[in-house]
Amino acid sequence: MKIILLILLPISVLLTACSEGPESPRGFSLPEGNAEAGKAVLISYQCLACHTLQGVSDNDVEQHVPQKVPLGGDVSTIKTYGELVTSVINPSHKIARGFMREGFTDDTGQSLMRNYNDVMTVNELIDLVAFLQPQYNLKPFNRTNYPQYFP
Template sequence: MKKLVILTLFAFALTGCEQGKHASTGFSLPEGDAKRGEQVFLSYDCLACHTLAGYEDPERESLLPKRVPLGGDRTRITTYAELVTSVINPSHKLAKSMWPEEVSDEQGQSLMTNFNDVMTVTELTDLVTFLQPQYKLKAFNRTNYPNYFP
């Protein structure tokens, strides 16, 4: 019986983390304006470090050894909340990269510029309204292993 109580408490403690004061539930963004978001994207010069289909500029110099692609095919939905987090707290979850040193410094912090003191909330909501539809959901393709004939 005592074991059961301890186990139950433990389970509560575990799930508690998700519902604690840092939980992302209840987070909701106002509707943004994609057209203005495009202007925000261009004026903050996101392309100095990123690529986005339809906005290629081979002349443009990159601030990174390799630009980080935005948008395109993903195997899971990229949400508004994830995009907001990527912009206001880039180190929270670093972009998947084969070479982490290309996207983060020695302390594991993102190399992305921090815009928090200059970008307004309206600009942020417009920006993610513009960005989110650039992410397309693509079915996960299983590796096609050739048939094995003994």
């Protein structure tokens, strides 16, 4: 009994620490945005200089990165608006958590993505995310089928 408590107690402390700490995203909520206006934001901030998005093109922008980063499309986990907001206002966050991909960061490991925090209004951000979120299509996760192993 004591052993079980010794194992369970730290786990429960860890779990509550993760979900309910002052840094938890719980309670984060954006007002409803306007997707049409969001598309205009994407064009006017020239996001397509570094990104591709199916069905949206902009011939006026130059290519900025060696390899464009696709937005939208099939994903195996849904992009929540929290994740999308974070991608725009704190692009290096995900990279800091170990998702570093060759060609997407500078020498210091920071995202090559431009920082818009001083120029983009909160309403523009809300509309942008309202436009981007439905561009992602949740694809069912295909589990690898391993053949049965008989020694």
